Amino acid sequence: MSNNKEIAKEVIAAVGGKENIRSVAHCATRLRIMVNDENKIDKNTVEGIEKVKGAFYNSGQFQIIFGTGTVNKVYEEVVGLGVNEGSTGEMKQETKKQGNLFQRIIRTFGDVFVPIVPVLVATGLFMGLRGLLTQEQVLAVFGMVPADISPNFLLYTEVLTDTAFAFLPALVAWSSFKVFGGSPVIGIVLGLMLVNPVLPNAYAVAGGTADPITMFGFIPVVGYQGTVLPAFIAGFVGAKLERWLRKYVPETLDLLITPFATLLIMSILSLFVIGPVFHSLEEVVLNATIWILGLPFGLAGLVLGAINQLIVVTGIHHLFNFLEIQLLANTGVNPYNGIITASVAAQGGATLAVAMKTKSKKLKALAYPSTLSAFLGITEPAVFGVNLRYVKPFVFGLVGGGVGGFFGDLVGLEATGMSLTVIPGTLLYLNDQILLYILGNVIAIAVAFTLTYLFGYSDKMREEIEG
Structure with missing residues (x-):
């Protein structure tokens, strides 16, 4: 805890002190700081702070990537040091005049839909588990057939799976x-x-x-x-x-x-x-x-899988929450998830290649945890901390995402929920698609890893970039 307090102090100092901070909030992975004067931010110092995996200024906010879990603790320490705590709504009010109309609309969509995503994630898991427990192959392990399942038990599972969407x-x-x-x-x-x-x-x-x-x-x-x-x-x-x-x-x-x-x-x-x-x-x-x-020949998967992480970088990816919620509510399945997960896995594959190829202990210490984070569904540490810094790994990650998305689209992957990808995402495919889902991830990772390892990174490139 004391270590996080020191990190909080360093962050405050590097962004120009308390007097330069209007408010601070956080999302799943990023500390979001509203500042009075962007020019007072020392970005290089921020990126050198322990546990920081990247930092950038976007849509009126200085965003520092710490990763899940860590960001909550650092946020508490920053607020504890007297920085004004800003709610999502307050931060929205402060940023409403920043960015163009489209950016403001997308931020608003994110503000509205992000808070309800956790219950939809839980519902997707309930759907997946229900599908698993009612499969003939699974029931056969226990010497049962579908007719043996209690109607009352099935009714209870409907309560779990239908309430959020009803x-x-x-x-x-x-x-x-x-x-x-x-x-x-x-x-x-x-x-x-x-x-x-x-x-x-x-x-x-x-x-x-x-x-x-x-x-x-x-x-x-x-x-x-x-x-x-x-x-x-x-x-x-x-x-x-x-x-x-x-x-x-x-x-x-x-x-x-x-x-x-x-x-x-x-x-x-x-x-x-x-x-x-x-x-x-x-x-x-x-x-x-x-x-x-539904475009033929896997075209949708190829294009969306390739550009998804570009969309994440721009910060407008919350728009797709609306589309995924619509798909689940009206069709009961989410084909978009299989495409997204390929783009996420591919960025992890590219980062893993950097981690294995570099001789820099510091870069290895950043890249390996960032790879794990990507394989758990959070790409910001990998994208902003490693891949974008050296450019080519990010590009080859996009290529891997396109190839993996193309495969997922061709075989018709359909998730039972949303917002879970790569390893946690297997819980949304607890049916006859689980092997295809795993194979799609492996393809995306393999393509991005191979291209990055062979052509996308060298320590000479790192030395040139970092001086």
Whole structure:
């Protein structure tokens, strides 16, 4: 702990001291610092601090990569030294004027969807385990057949696998309200209204076993199970409406009038306007995504596998959370995951080649843990700490990702969840695809490793770059 405190002190000093820090927050791997003056940051000093795996300035934030687990502890020490603690929402407000419109929209998508990803990860694991436990081959080991499984047990597994997606609009509306400055509890209730059991179930309507309710003679109304965009827009509009009401409603009546008016107005807008319009738009996006992923000859896997880590570097990869959630909610599978995992594994393969080829003990000490991190699904230490620094390993990692993605697309890999890749990702393929999934990872790693080892790195290159 004391070591992390020293690291925190060094970080604060290297970014210009407390007086240059407006706020600090963190994500899974990075310490994110809002500074008053970017010119006061000593990037070289930061990168030389113990446990730092890379640093860069992006979208108004100075981001320091520590890796999972470590970043939480360093963050606590930085805050403990008196630096202003910034929530995701506050940091969003501070960065909202920085970057172009597209970058700001992508950041907002990330702010809304990243907090709900953990429960969707858990749901994906539940789906994978359910698939494993109901396989004939697995049951045969215990002398059982599918008919021997208790109906009550299967019902329980449905509770585990269906709840998050059945009430997905409530999760999205909650997070959206929180990000846009509204009361999260109002967002939860509004989201639950979109999936109220009295409305025709969206899946039943799609399956032809239920009919929409016609309101006002021309508006078809259904439940919005598994939808994302309607809840996102409802949360955005609802939060703005609630904040506007609070400006004009007297404090003595605020508790009575503001929630009532917000929910009344937003229930009407959400069910009769926002829902129908944006659900139609969402279906267009979903169908376009499915079309792209369905391109022949593995083209989608080749292209997306090659560019995925480029997208990660730009920081706009959170946009794909929305697409993956849509795929899972509407089709029950996620073919995009098999492509992503190839791009992640390939960067790990390139970093491993650097680690094995270099004679520098310092670089080995950085590259080997970064390789492990990539194989566990987190590429930032490998990409920013090693591969991008020497350029060619990153490029050959992209090539490996393209080849692995091409293979995954050709064999039709389909995950049961999202956000788990490489080694942890095997839990999303606990079916007859697990060997193909492993083979796809091996191909991506092998291509990136071989190209990097033969053509992508030498200690002479390191000496030239580092002077």
